[in-house]
Amino acid sequence: MSKRIDNYDPMSDPDNPQTVKFEDIQAALSRIRPYVPVTPVIPSHQSKTFTMNIIYKMESVLPSGCHKERGAANALLKIPRDKKKAGLVIASLGNHAYSMSYHAARMNIPVTAMFPDFVPIQKLQKIHALGTKVLVRGTHIADTHKLARAMAKEKGLIFINGRDHPDILAGLGTIALEILEQVPNVDAVLVPVGTGGLVGSVGTVIKRLKPNCLVYGVQSELMPVFAKALEAGEPVTIPEVNTIADCLQVTRAGVNAFHNAKSVIDKLLLVKEDWLARAILALVEQERFVVEGAGACPLAAIIGHLVPELKTKTVVCIVTGGNIDCSFLARCMDRGLAAEGRLIKFRMRVVCEGRNLEHSLELKRALDRAYAGLTTFDTEPFNDKSMCPCYVAKI
Known part of the structure; x- marks a missing residue:
């Protein structure tokens, strides 16, 4: 059973x-x-x-x-008056906790909210600002739910499942x-x-x-x-x-x-x-x-x-x-x-033949000036990792 x-x-x-x-x-x-x-x-x-x-x-x-405000407000309003003072504990990915916290603050009901560890800190800060005690527990929401129910049982709090409570x-x-x-x-x-x-x-x-x-x-x-x-x-x-x-x-x-x-x-x-x-x-x-x-x-x-x-x-x-x-x-x-094909990211590989070494160095220096840090040369002696100091551009 x-x-x-x-x-x-x-x-x-x-x-x-x-x-x-x-x-x-x-x-x-x-x-x-x-x-x-x-x-x-x-x-x-x-x-x-x-x-x-x-x-x-x-x-x-x-x-x-x-939309979760609707369920949160209804559930909070149905809590018996003698149980509101102790407060409640909830587990959430963010929206349920914010909705509960917002209306609980209006009704003067204390809330502890638990979150799995991947919830963005921006959400946690917004909920904390409403006066809710914020705890990060568990790597999955299912784990967080179990921990919240355990806390409710241990401390005599109300647990409200934000996704399934009637x-x-x-x-x-x-x-x-x-x-x-x-x-x-x-x-x-x-x-x-x-x-x-x-x-x-x-x-x-x-x-x-x-x-x-x-x-x-x-x-x-x-x-x-x-x-x-x-x-x-x-x-x-x-x-x-x-x-x-x-x-x-x-x-x-x-x-x-x-x-x-x-x-x-x-x-x-x-x-x-x-x-x-x-x-x-x-x-x-x-x-x-x-x-x-x-x-x-x-x-x-x-x-x-x-x-x-x-x-x-x-x-x-x-x-x-x-x-x-x-x-x-x-x-x-x-x-x-x-x-939608409106944003394109690509890389180009271009092979060029220069008249001589000086001509090729002139091309490299021009590209370095125009596209600083964005060009990579594969062949020696132009590869930056193995390039002789005597070839380094003097700009």
């Missing part, structure tokens, strides 16, 4: 997965509204390019920069309630997928209120954790691989997430890394949005021509977040430019 497993999380029990009901999501929306505003929907400038009416649901404009999932589903109100003619919703929590909750609402609307999940092909779960019929663990969609870099689908998502998702799409890079680039250049890899997944599926059946349809792409490290953003944009 699951309860015999060391470090057991009763809110994420493989033997007894919890169903997030439509009514739970409705209640969550009423609960979080004073804390989480309605996020805007913005028509894309690229709709004509892709022959579909693309509309972005901009979760990235929230104070934390991501209250978190109910909060995430509020996005769909807003989408149906803002875009009543929506034909399809494209949802970034990690463990499956968001797509499961969004699908629960969509299939209840507009059954004919398609719900597509989008995941990096390098970390197809939900795809593997669908194949196996249950969550399975896969090796961790770095992906541009780093917020979706999880090794196992959530117990409750998978339970709720498997029956409401119409199709799961796997996108290539180059498509993700191109999507991030397009969102910056064409839409003026700064978006993290996970938030770019829906557009990546469109760029990769994975949804031809949606031509002429109204498609909502959920932009889940915009928390991307500046240096990482620059690398993604370079990769996107390269993938």
Whole structure:
């Protein structure tokens, strides 16, 4: 039985997965509204390019920069008053911790956040600035989760799994309630997928209120954790691989997430890394949005021509977040430019014949002046490593 497993999380029990009901999501929306505003929907400038009416649901404009505020606020508001003083411990790759920390600070609830060792220091600093105790523990998020649960048990703290707790999932589903109100003619919703929590909750609402609307999940092909779960019929663990969609870099689908998502998702799409890079680039250049890899997944599926059946349809792409490290953003944009053939890096090898030694030295000196440090000579006596001092240019 699951309860015999060391470090057991009763809110994420493989033997007894919890169903997030439509009514739970409705209640969550009423609960979080004073804390989480309605996020805007913005028509894309690229709709004509892709022959579909693309509309972005901009979760990235929230104070934390991501959709996870919805689940965080709902979960925090449901903590019993007598347990709030002790506080909680969480494990995160960044967005969940920032969302929890932001709203916990507003509610005066102490938070300890644990991170695996590859999370960018920029994210850690932002979360620490909110008054959260930041700990770096573990090399994988699964390890960090175990350590956080152990701390909760040892110190009598509350542990909230940001990817699978029922209250978190109910909060995430509020996005769909807003989408149906803002875009009543929506034909399809494209949802970034990690463990499956968001797509499961969004699908629960969509299939209840507009059954004919398609719900597509989008995941990096390098970390197809939900795809593997669908194949196996249950969550399975896969090796961790770095992906541009780093917020979706999880090794196992959530117990409750998978339970709720498997029956409401119409199709799961796997996108290539180059498509993700191109999507991030397009969102910056064409839409003026700064978006993290996970938030770019829906557009990546469109760029990769994975949804031809949606031509002429109204498609909502959920932009889940915009928390991307500046240096990482620059690398993604370079990769996107390269993938589109707009950025080219190359080296040339040129063989020249000189009239004599002096003529060849004159050429070398001219190149050294014009391209200082950028030219390399392979043949002696011009190779800098073996060149006779008597030949060195006197500039």
